[in-house]
Structure formats: C-alpha cells, structure tokens
Amino acid sequence: MHQPAPKTALYILSRGRNAGKPMFEPCPNCHIIYVADDYELQTYYWTLYAFWKNGFFHPHLCGSVIEMLRLCDLKTLMRNFIQPAFEKSLRKPEIMLRIKTTWELEQKMEQQAEKIRELRNSLVRQYYLSV
Structure with missing residues (x-):
C-alpha cells in the first residue's frame, strides 16, 4: 500500500x-x-x-x-x-531569487505573446473572414 x-x-x-x-x-x-x-x-x-x-x-x-x-x-x-x-x-540565496524572477518574467512574456496571437487571430477573423 x-x-x-x-x-x-x-x-x-x-x-x-x-x-x-x-x-x-x-x-x-x-x-x-x-x-x-x-x-x-x-x-x-x-x-x-x-x-x-x-x-x-x-x-x-x-x-x-x-x-x-x-x-x-x-x-x-x-x-x-x-x-x-x-x-x-x-x-547565496539571491541566485535562487534571480532564477525565480527570470521564470516570472518568462511567464509574463508568454502571456503577452498569447494575447498578441489572440489579437492577430481576431483581426484576421474580423477583416478577412467576415462576409
């Protein structure tokens, strides 16, 4: 068990x-x-x-x-x-904090990139795929 x-x-x-x-x-x-x-x-x-x-x-x-x-x-x-x-x-605990900070920055950038993709897709649907 x-x-x-x-x-x-x-x-x-x-x-x-x-x-x-x-x-x-x-x-x-x-x-x-x-x-x-x-x-x-x-x-x-x-x-x-x-x-x-x-x-x-x-x-x-x-x-x-x-x-x-x-x-x-x-x-x-x-x-x-x-x-x-x-x-x-x-x-040197600041090393760990720096690595964690870079991870947080990377997460924010990935979220921003996703929002940009959503905006682009919305623009394409709105202007090119609408009848």
Missing part, C-alpha cells in the same frame, strides 16, 4: 525530452527527492529548474524511442553537480 509523499518531496520527471524537470506533484514517470523543509524544497526546485531549463540533462538521457533519465545517472549528477550547486544557492 502506497503512503502519500510528504509535503517536502520534490519530483523529477524521468522520461521524455523533459526528463530532469522538477515538479511539486508526482506523476507516473518520476523520481522523488525528500528534503528537510520548505526552504530546501524551494532551493532544490529552482536549482534543478535552472539545470533542466539549460538542457543539462539531455546528454544523460538514454533510450532510442522514449528517452529516460536513469536513477543511477540522476544520483551521480546529484552528487557531482546538483548538490554543489544547491550548496552555492544556500550560501
């Missing part, structure tokens, strides 16, 4: 081109990382997000049809790269 994961658990997508992406909610194809508190959870999340967003995990994916990030590879990457980056983030 499965027990629910604690609130201080972080999930790492393990399959597909988005393997390595951190998530707060579990999915069928993910690895789980347990952390001590919410501050560590946020720090790990944004550290892993930065690595994932920059394509860090792509060279470590295996599989010819559906790529996957093996647990043994994730453990090695955690030990050699991610844990040292996490410790740097703890020493």
Whole structure:
C-alpha cells in the first residue's frame, strides 16, 4: 500500500525530452527527492529548474524511442553537480531569487505573446473572414 509523499518531496520527471524537470506533484514517470523543509524544497526546485531549463540533462538521457533519465545517472549528477550547486544557492540565496524572477518574467512574456496571437487571430477573423 502506497503512503502519500510528504509535503517536502520534490519530483523529477524521468522520461521524455523533459526528463530532469522538477515538479511539486508526482506523476507516473518520476523520481522523488525528500528534503528537510520548505526552504530546501524551494532551493532544490529552482536549482534543478535552472539545470533542466539549460538542457543539462539531455546528454544523460538514454533510450532510442522514449528517452529516460536513469536513477543511477540522476544520483551521480546529484552528487557531482546538483548538490554543489544547491550548496552555492544556500550560501547565496539571491541566485535562487534571480532564477525565480527570470521564470516570472518568462511567464509574463508568454502571456503577452498569447494575447498578441489572440489579437492577430481576431483581426484576421474580423477583416478577412467576415462576409
């Protein structure tokens, strides 16, 4: 019988081109990382997000049809790269805040781009497709 994961658990997508992406909610194809508190959870999340967003995990994916990030590879990457980056983030928390700020800016820009697409589509429908 499965027990629910604690609130201080972080999930790492393990399959597909988005393997390595951190998530707060579990999915069928993910690895789980347990952390001590919410501050560590946020720090790990944004550290892993930065690595994932920059394509860090792509060279470590295996599989010819559906790529996957093996647990043994994730453990090695955690030990050699991610844990040292996490410790740097703890020493300099402004790094995490900057990464989070860039994510928020990216979200705003994506929303603006969607509004521009909606406006363009509306103009096309209004002027070219109306009878």
